Amino acid sequence: MSTQTTTSPAPPAGGEGRPGRTVTLAAVLLAVFVVPMSISGTAVALPEIGADTHAGLAPLQWVVNAFNVAFACFTLVWGSVADIVGRVKAFAAGAAVYAVASLGGALATDVLWLDATRALAGTGGAAIFSCGAAIIATAFDGPARVKAFALFGTVAGAGVAIGPSLAGALVQGLGWRWVFVAHALALLLVLLAVPAIARAVPADGGSGARVDVPGSTLFVVAMVLLTTAIVQGSQWGWGSPGVLGLFAGAALVLAVFAAVENRREHPMLDLGLLRDRRFVGLCLVPVAASFGFVTMLTYLPSYLTAATGRDSGTAGLTMLLLTAPVLVCPMLAAKLVTRGVPALTLVHVSLACLVVGDLALTLFSPDVTILVVALPMLVTGAGMGLSAGLVDGRALELVDPAKAGMAAGFLNTLRLGSEAIAVAVYGSALATVLRSRVEDGIGGYAGAAQARQVADRAAGGDLARATELSGAMDTDGFAQFLARSYDSAFHTVLWGLAAVCALLCAVIATLLRGGPARNTA
Numbered sequence: 001m002s003t004q005t006t007t008s009p010a011p012p013a014g015g016e017g018r019p020g021r022t023v024t025l026a027a028v029l030l031a032v033f034v035v036p037m038s039i040s041g042t043a044v045a046l047p048e049i050g051a052d053t054h055a056g057l058a059p060l061q062w063v064v065n066a067f068n069v070a071f072a073c074f075t076l077v078w079g080s081v082a083d084i085v086g087r088v089k090a091f092a093a094g095a096a097v098y099a100v101a102s103l104g105g106a107l108a109t110d111v112l113w114l115d116a117t118r119a120l121a122g123t124g125g126a127a128i129f130s131c132g133a134a135i136i137a138t139a140f141d142g143p144a145r146v147k148a149f150a151l152f153g154t155v156a157g158a159g160v161a162i163g164p165s166l167a168g169a170l171v172q173g174l175g176w177r178w179v180f181v182a183h184a185l186a187l188l189l190v191l192l193a194v195p196a197i198a199r200a201v202p203a204d205g206g207s208g209a210r211v212d213v214p215g216s217t218l219f220v221v222a223m224v225l226l227t228t229a230i231v232q233g234s235q236w237g238w239g240s241p242g243v244l245g246l247f248a249g250a251a252l253v254l255a256v257f258a259a260v261e262n263r264r265e266h267p268m269l270d271l272g273l274l275r276d277r278r279f280v281g282l283c284l285v286p287v288a289a290s291f292g293f294v295t296m297l298t299y300l301p302s303y304l305t306a307a308t309g310r311d312s313g314t315a316g317l318t319m320l321l322l323t324a325p326v327l328v329c330p331m332l333a334a335k336l337v338t339r340g341v342p343a344l345t346l347v348h349v350s351l352a353c354l355v356v357g358d359l360a361l362t363l364f365s366p367d368v369t370i371l372v373v374a375l376p377m378l379v380t381g382a383g384m385g386l387s388a389g390l391v392d393g394r395a396l397e398l399v400d401p402a403k404a405g406m407a408a409g410f411l412n413t414l415r416l417g418s419e420a421i422a423v424a425v426y427g428s429a430l431a432t433v434l435r436s437r438v439e440d441g442i443g444g445y446a447g448a449a450q451a452r453q454v455a456d457r458a459a460g461g462d463l464a465r466a467t468e469l470s471g472a473m474d475t476d477g478f479a480q481f482l483a484r485s486y487d488s489a490f491h492t493v494l495w496g497l498a499a500v501c502a503l504l505c506a507v508i509a510t511l512l513r514g515g516p517a518r519n520t521a
Contacts, residue, residue, distance in 0.1 A: 020196035024139050025148055027193035028132040029155045031095055034186045035125040036159035039067065041167030042118075043298040044316050045176040047305050050457070051465060052176065055111035061427040062115040064298055068423060069227050070122030071129075072416035073220040076268050078127040087134045088201050092194045094127020099187035105180040121183075139200040160326050164301060168316020212268035218257040219268070223417060225250035230424040238432075273399065273407055281511030282395040285347055285387050286415035288504040290422040291497055292354030293384040296322060296361065298423045299430070306463050307487045308366045318370060321377035329385025343390045344512060351505040353383030358498040362491050366483060429493045434458055437485035458482050 042064060050060045082090035101120035108114035133152065140148045170178045229246030236242045261267040274280055300322065304315035337343050357380030363373050392411060399407040435455035450469065457466035463486070467479045 020200035023196035024200040037163035041163030044167040066119035067122035074126040091131035098124030102184035164319035172313040215268040222253040287418040290418040295426040325381030350386035434489040
């Protein structure tokens with residue numbers, strides 16, 4: 001999950017005496033906490049959502065994917081909107097959208113309704129992150145500003161780390177709908193603080209900026225086509241006309257996007273930024289983290305409940321081993337850099353942790369104790385946390401200061417977009433591998449369509465419903481077979497994730513050669 005922010009212009013002098021700053025900081029931090037908590041915590045509720053709504057695997061994946069895709073697509077767009085209507089108004093609009101969407105999700109009667117509300121919530125979350133950072137930059141200056149941004153990053157990391165545990169407790173105690181009710185209540189408190197925020201932030205609208213509507217539209221369409229192709233790959237077949245058409249459409253739209261951006265006077269993205277290979281290399285670091293860490297953050301809870309038989313509350317607590325380093329390691333990395341450790345060395349160490357951690361997570365099995373996999377989970381989390389506080393600064397120092405905001409927006413968009421794609425790839429690959437296992441197991445008394453239904457339910461973590469759909473006479477034996485099949489598919493996909501991370505590490509190392517960037521320590 002992204003815990004970084006886009007850069008914002010320096011605030012005017014005199015921020016120390018501006019009223020409402022304490023309430024402003026508290027409200028922004030609460031909103032910032034909710035967004036990553038929603039991303040990491042919702043995964044814990046997926047098995048219960050699937051069982052309650054009788055959802056297939058693809059619609060169930062979109063409970064997570066819809067939020068991530070919308071968040072990634074609209075981060076840059078909200079920045080442009082804030083320039084026109086003002087940071088506070090845009091932030092309030094995003095919080096309101098998020099609150100309404102969360103209430104809609106809590107009231108959802110089917111998974112498609114829930115998917116739609118999650119996409120709407122992701123749109124609001126993009127506003128909270130992009131505009132919340134700008135509000136802090138305007139309301140604070142000097143040491144207070146430094147402290148406020150440090151709290152911003154810490155709270156975002158805390159949301160990632162605590163999200164699975166809070167969601168697990170809510171799911172086990174009250175039901176999955178209360179996960180979304182909690183989000184709505186928190187954002188309602190944020191909205192009540194908007195008048196105080198407005199007093200703390202000077203007028204910031206009417207800059208004359210205009211939203212790059214053609215570029216924004218094309219980018220959103222390309223992301224939706226690409227992610228849909230990945231999600232549906234296991235459903236329609238990777239070589240099916242529908243999937244190939246979606247991939248071709250995504251490539252075509254991206255090509256048109258590049259052509260449009262090259263011709264616009266004020267593009268959403270200046271493609272000239274991509275000519276610096278070191279900048280591109282640093283931007284790929286979060287992509288590696290998406291495949292090595294975010295996939296585990298999203299789907300390891302389902303493995304813990306489906307393959308190992310743990311309940312949602314226990315799965316959420318276990319996930320702290322994976323998420324706690326995300327809260328601790330950014331500050332640790334910052335201290336190491338101030339003591340002379342090269343930032344790029346820590347970036348390479350973080351990438352190595354992702355590869356080694358994913359490989360070591362293959363120690364997971366239905367019978368393994370948590371003590372055996374605790375270290376691999378901590379190492380994988382450190383792979384995310386060590387680079388989270390370094391990549392943005394190292395990348396932005398390579399860019400013309402006049403384009404720093406755009407560059408930061410591109411980095412965060414690539415980070416969030418890769419998270420959505422990585423999660424979709426994982427879920428689709430798991431379903432594909434699991435289907436082959438299930439077809440082998442029930443091929444003697446069930447057809448291919450029935451085997452697909454069983455595999456989809458199992459991949460979503462709902463082994464009980466999958467067993468019912470199988471029509472097996474020995475339900476206990478078949479449930480054990482499904483658990484073993486899920487475990488086998490999990491390990492196969494995990495090896496693939498480690499391979500992807502290793503390949504990205506090699507590409508990043510190659511791109512980062514050619515001389516160090518200016519030191520920002």
